[in-house]
Amino acid sequence: MNTAGSGAHVALTQLTKSYGRTEVLRGLNLALGPGVVGLLGPNGAGKTTLLKLLATALAPTSGTLEVLGRNPADAADRLEIRRRLGYVPQEVGLYENFTVYEFVDYIAILKEQTDRAARRADVCRVLAAVDLEDVRSKKIRKLSGGMRRRVALAQSLLGDPQLLVLDEPTVGLDPEQRLRFRQIVSQHAERRCVVLSTHMTEDVEALCERVVVMDHGAIIFDGTPAGLAALASGKVWLAPAADPNALMSWRTGDGRHRNVGDAPVGVHLAEPTVQDGYLVLNGRVLAVSSA
Amino acid sequence: MNAETTWHIDSASAQRYARHTIDEVTAASVEAHVSACGSCAAAVSAAVEETHEGLLDNVWAKVDELLDAPRVGVIERSVRSVGCSPATARVIAATGRAQWSCLSAVALSLTLAVFASTTGDDAAFALFLLFAPIGPLVATAVAFERFGEPVESLLRTVPTALWTIALVRSAAAVVPSIVLTALSIPILNERGWLALAWMLPSFALSVAALALSNWMRPGQSALVVTLIWMSLPVVARLQAETVLDAMAGTAQLTSIAVVLAAGTVFVTRRPTFDYRGFS
Numbered sequence: 001m002n003t004a005g006s007g008a009h010v011a012l013t014q015l016t017k018s019y020g021r022t023e024v025l026r027g028l029n030l031a032l033g034p035g036v037v038g039l040l041g042p043n044g045a046g047k048t049t050l051l052k053l054l055a056t057a058l059a060p061t062s063g064t065l066e067v068l069g070r071n072p073a074d075a076a077d078r079l080e081i082r083r084r085l086g087y088v089p090q091e092v093g094l095y096e097n098f099t100v101y102e103f104v105d106y107i108a109i110l111k112e113q114t115d116r117a118a119r120r121a122d123v124c125r126v127l128a129a130v131d132l133e134d135v136r137s138k139k140i141r142k143l144s145g146g147m148r149r150r151v152a153l154a155q156s157l158l159g160d161p162q163l164l165v166l167d168e169p170t171v172g173l174d175p176e177q178r179l180r181f182r183q184i185v186s187q188h189a190e191r192r193c194v195v196l197s198t199h200m201t202e203d204v205e206a207l208c209e210r211v212v213v214m215d216h217g218a219i220i221f222d223g224t225p226a227g228l229a230a231l232a233s234g235k236v237w238l239a240p241a242a243d244p245n246a247l248m249s250w251r252t253g254d255g256r257h258r259n260v261g262d263a264p265v266g267v268h269l270a271e272p273t274v275q276d277g278y279l280v281l282n283g284r285v286l287a288v289s290s291a
Numbered sequence: 292m293n294a295e296t297t298w299h300i301d302s303a304s305a306q307r308y309a310r311h312t313i314d315e316v317t318a319a320s321v322e323a324h325v326s327a328c329g330s331c332a333a334a335v336s337a338a339v340e341e342t343h344e345g346l347l348d349n350v351w352a353k354v355d356e357l358l359d360a361p362r363v364g365v366i367e368r369s370v371r372s373v374g375c376s377p378a379t380a381r382v383i384a385a386t387g388r389a390q391w392s393c394l395s396a397v398a399l400s401l402t403l404a405v406f407a408s409t410t411g412d413d414a415a416f417a418l419f420l421l422f423a424p425i426g427p428l429v430a431t432a433v434a435f436e437r438f439g440e441p442v443e444s445l446l447r448t449v450p451t452a453l454w455t456i457a458l459v460r461s462a463a464a465v466v467p468s469i470v471l472t473a474l475s476i477p478i479l480n481e482r483g484w485l486a487l488a489w490m491l492p493s494f495a496l497s498v499a500a501l502a503l504s505n506w507m508r509p510g511q512s513a514l515v516v517t518l519i520w521m522s523l524p525v526v527a528r529l530q531a532e533t534v535l536d537a538m539a540g541t542a543q544l545t546s547i548a549v550v551l552a553a554g555t556v557f558v559t560r561r562p563t564f565d566y567r568g569f570s
Binding site (some may be wrong): 102155 | 362378381382385402442443444445446447448449450451452456562566
């Protein structure tokens with residue numbers, strides 16, 4: 001059954017998810033189309049749970065969820081979604097005794113790639129995409145953390161999925177690998193939807209057309225990275241010392257302090273970044289929560 | 292022929308010449324022509340070079356494929372040899388834990404069978420019948436616990452249903468131990484036929500654990516089922532002799548009922564199981 005309602009890659013309406021009595025997601029409304037969407041938020045905000053719902057690993061408690069125009073609660077629809085889905089879980093376990101090639105090949109089997117030649121071509125393609133061709137015969141237990149993340153990313157690209165769900169994919173990657181990751185994701189997202197959660201605001205700034213900030217199971221911001229950065233407009237200033245009234249301040253490379261908060265009159269204002277906007281947003285949330 | 296001739300070697304002929312699939316007469320004509328025609332000589336030379344490169348590329352591709360080909364272990368080979376597809380064999384043999392749990396179940400069954408055969412004691416034989424069904428059950432649970440299945444979070448999102456994987460791995464744990472125990476019947480003295488009595492309860496326990504895994508983790512469901520099974524003789528205050536009688540009669544009928552009931556639950560809850568997985 002194709003529900004094909006919104007035409008968006010992902011559509012949530014009043015979506016909730018509870019574990020026992022704990023409500024982890026609270027009435028989310030969201031529609032995502034092609035492009036890269038970044039999910040930001042503190043630990044426990046509900047990002048991973050939301051991504052699991054999009055990846056059909058979990059069922060919502062209430063509300064409606066539509067993924068690639070289909071309803072994951074319907075068995076036939078769910079199968080179709082899974083055929084067009086790539087997923088990197090937050091803590092991806094790998095078979096330690098497998099080689100890189102064997103592992104990706106195994107996941108390809110589970111993704112119904114039964115033709116040996118076609119499967120081999122796809123496995124080689126994704127290993128090349130994440131630059132793991134040279135270590136494809138290496139046992140997974142001998143890989144570094146960054147390489148393991150790349151193996152996880154490689155398996156998610158199998159079958160050229162229409163929806164890519166990535167839970168903190170850049171953890172453990174060195175700067176060069178992160179640049180490579182950005183290249184892979186941006187190429188993949190040209191006509192497809194990529195949803196990624198991260199704690200790295202630089203990734204959001206460099207990669208995402210849209211950013212969704214979550215806190216306590218709710219969406220507290222949905223807009224562009226520039227829009228998020230703009231929340232800190234007029235609230236970032238550089239000074240020789242840390243301002244005790246600032247929401248947060250830190251010493252920068254040139255010896256000055258970057259302060260974020262309500263700027264005093266006459267200070268030297270700086271151009272805000274996504275990170276500044278995120279800090280201001282969280283500061284507001286904290287203020288509201290404690291009020 | 293010289294450079295002014297109107298006849299030239301077309302690309303198809305050049306390709307056939309390079310691949311040695313051209314007849315001898317035409318090949319001689321080609322060779323005679325290229326000695327006088329520079330452009331055809333270049334075309335044939337390029338075709339020969341390209342063909343050799345292609346052949347070399349093919350050889351390297353085959354070598355790469357052989358080197359990359361997943362190693363097929365004993366268990367996977369055995370599973371394939373009984374007619375399972377390579378994909379199913381991979382699913383069964385994917386985790387070291389699953390392989391070891393399967394082997395452990397077989398080893399446990401055989402050890403208990405040998406132990407029971409060396410004693411004519413009713414109590415020892417009753418113990419054998421009580422403990423033997425637990426092996427395959429534990430094997431099934433181990434194959435699915437978090438430490439046994441590191442990619443569980445991924446398995447929940449692939450098109451191959453978790454339900455199917457659960458069924459395949461459970462069968463892989465139960466079937467070998469049943470087959471091997473059946474083969475061990477001849478060494479079980481006069482009680483040979485009674486050695487079969489644990490098989491149906493074992494199957495029933497495994498199906499019950501699978502059905503219960505709709506609501507709890509596989510390890511927990513196996514533990515619950517084991518506790519219920521082990522407590523039955525205690526609750527019923529059965530002696531060794533009555534355990535043997537019960538295993539020959541009541542336990543068989545009850546097992547059939549459990550298989551039907553738990554099997555129905557497992558099958559009818561498949562859509563839920565596939566979506567929610569283990570609780």
